[in-house]
Amino acid sequence: MLLEVKDLNSYYGLSHVLQGMSLTVYSGEIVGLLGRNGMGKSTTLKSIMGLVRPKSGSIRFQNQEIAGHESYQIARAGIAYVPEERRIFSNLTVLENLMMGVKPGENQYQGGWTLAKLYHHFPFMKDRSAQKGAHLSGGEQQMLSIARALMGNPALLLVDEPTEGLAPLMVQEVRDVLLKINKEGVAILIVEHNLKVALSLVERVYLMGKGHIGFSGSVQELQSMPHVQEQYLSI
């Protein structure tokens, strides 16, 4: 077991966003976290990342308790975060953005993600390495955000709405990139709005109700239960 979230409770001010949230991610798999808006999907990722401090509950990563740890410690433990809206550093160049993902410490290139390898996967980054992040297109920024996360050689990638606002062709490309990364052994927990993309990508899904998991199962199981889809997904 790579990541085990158990009975997590998180708040934004007074609103109780996560109410006993639990989920599991195993090594090397892609898991989807789906649900309607405002159910707490992004908050789940942020809570795992330590950006939102959970009030109670446990988060175990590689058999170590990480709930309540500083965000940078969690990142250094091997979790990387690709946030909603990419959040690349627009002031920094492409290369500087990538280098920000490098974690200090000895086992830097453990997973084999090096600058050379990333340039191989994303050739445009090499050509435009000296350009400011602000000058990239939306899709390129998304790629950069993913590449930046990979520079830290994570065992688990948390990806939040990677295809939002992208052109169909670009959506396809992002999907392919995520699959490629997963093939290299990186487990992925993805929040995705586009059901078609999500189901073509993941092996297992969690559907979120208000602040907790309402359904979990394989993609086949979900497809065979239209009433569940109705309950948790349709608008």
Add this chain to the structure above:
Amino acid sequence: MNAIAVMLITQAVHGLAYGMLLFLVASGFTLIFGMMGILNIAHASFFMLAAYVAFQIMAWSGNFWLALLLAPLAIAFLGILMERVMLRRIRRFKLGKALVLFELMLTVGIMVCIEEAVKNIWGTDPQIINAPDALRGLIPCFGMTYPAYRLFIIGLACSILILLSIVLFKTRLGNIVRAAVQDAEMTVALGINVPLVFTFVFGLGTWLAGVAGVAAGPLLTVFPGLANQMLLDSFIVVALGGFGSLMGAFIISMFLGELTAFGVQFFPGYSTIILFGFMAFVLTFRPLGLFGERE
């Protein structure tokens, strides 16, 4: 050289000297705000405190260079203490949006404490810091003479500016600082110990204010109202230049320095109106400041 050219160059150098001094203070102010979202009202008080500490070191040792070395370090130490002991603690409480207000109150409190402490320790009388003899004369340059101390200030600020640019734009530490100024949350999520970087930036910012304070000492008398004078100007610089923008701080500092100098020459009495009118205009159309990028 004809009289008009001499006048123009003289006033330009006057403006440069004050602009540079202002930039030293405002750069720390804007870095701290950009990175941590803290409007450190006490920033200018550190500037003043540095001048007093320098005065004290001068009184003991008579050595200006020692004061220039030690006083900013002492101020940076106080700044780091303030960040680690107070600001960091207050962030732990889940204050939500009210946090900004609490931080503001905290820095206002520190400002008042510094002002009162200064009054109790050194009294309310103006005190004078003497520049070393080597810097007290006039230096001929470009066919005219110019006060050595002002040239020294320009030189000192330029060296710091260059060093600062190298650190900020050519090193990993600088990248981290710039990244954190733009998006501290994302930076910490990449595994960077941002709280430590905060402390570094706070220390750097107060150190810069300290250098400016000591440097301003021989130019101005040191008195408890010194901080208020600087606070307004550096606030204008930061608001106009864009919160968090070092480039903006530099350009507006120079602009303000030159506007003051040439305003005195050509339109005395109107430079304040021009400055604040310009500020109102800029903030109406670009609330984030001329070079600001971040909400």
Add this chain to the structure above:
Amino acid sequence: MKSIRAIAPPVTCICLLCLYIISMDIGAARAFTPLQADFSSYDPEKQEIPSGDTIKVGLLEPFSGQSASAGEISNWLLGWVVHDINSQGGIMVDGKMKKIQVIKADTATQPVVAKRALQRLILNDKVDFFVGTAGSHIAIIGNQMAEKYQKIFLNYSAYSVHLMNAQNFNRYTFRTCSTTDINARGLAYYFSKTPIRKFYILCQDYSYGQDFGASMKKALKEFVPTAEVVGEVYHPLWLKDFAPYLSKVQASGAEMIISSDWPPDSWNLMLAIDQMGMTIPVAGQFFDDPRMGENLKNKKVGLGNTVVNFHLCNVETERNSRFNKIFHERYKDNAKVQIDWPTGVVGGVIGHFYWFFDVVQRAGTLNTEKIINLWEGDTYESFAGKLTMRKCDHQAVMDMFVSTLVSPSKWSKTGNGLGYQEQAVRIPADIVMSPCPEGLK
């Protein structure tokens, strides 16, 4: 019988002597005389607070903010006089010896704060009268509140002419210091006797500075028709950089700067003149600080600075010499005060306080009306000369004094540095005083 007759004359003599001594004692206890106390123990920060039934004096001054030092100085000067009078037993008022109690009120040099502080002084602390204050915009509030609550307000340090004009005058307010107008006339008259003709007016950009600039132009026109004002600039209060202004002065060919500036501006102006390699002298009220000289590199800077004041320590009168001597004894080795001689307004303001308490003593009562009636038209021999309280506008009438700075001067801190000329020039009251303002009731 014979023996009685023999001892009668000596007994009578002794009895008479006793009576005389007793009556002298009573006399001494009834009336204070200035400068009787032992001042070696006087410390403004450790003033004794008398208890019981006291005469309560409100001291309305800034004790915080940029002008806090002005408040501290006033507290020091008032404390001096109070220390003196209290150590002589106080003042006999309404049949009772009472000591004086000073109650400080902080204006922060802000009208709103000042108004609140003054209200507290009058309503809560129930002061008998109040004195002040730095800043004419604060003094005007003193005027208004004095009238509203019918309390006497002694203004010893707000110089704007307008404070005592028909619009702002009231019978509860008295001003003992000079005005921008009086200062300007004193300076202009002095310059008429010198060859200096090219002046540059450089004042602070608020009412006091503006008033002084305007008064100066008017007075120069009257006394020195050949004078030329080659430039006129008003700079912001607490200016950070004088250099751009001085470059302009330099280009104008002025022989003398005329400035209303007070510390820290006056200091910064002198430092900037030094740093710019200029030697132009400055005329005004506050360009005589003896601490200044030690910090100027070029020893020619400050020479020829011309000071105008309603009191100067180098005015040669017997009373002033005595005061100077006592002050010098007290402060010559005192690091905290940093001045050896009562320079600037020090002796003048102390004299004004003595005058006021003398009026109270002679009135023998705290009754406001009786004090007003006695003070109007009253004449008092102060350290530097005669002071008269003009009845029409409650403005003190006084001779003015002008001094240039020389080096070496016996009035400097070291005794051989920059300081006043040997003896001040006295300009009689009838030259410097302007007539009563029009429109007064």
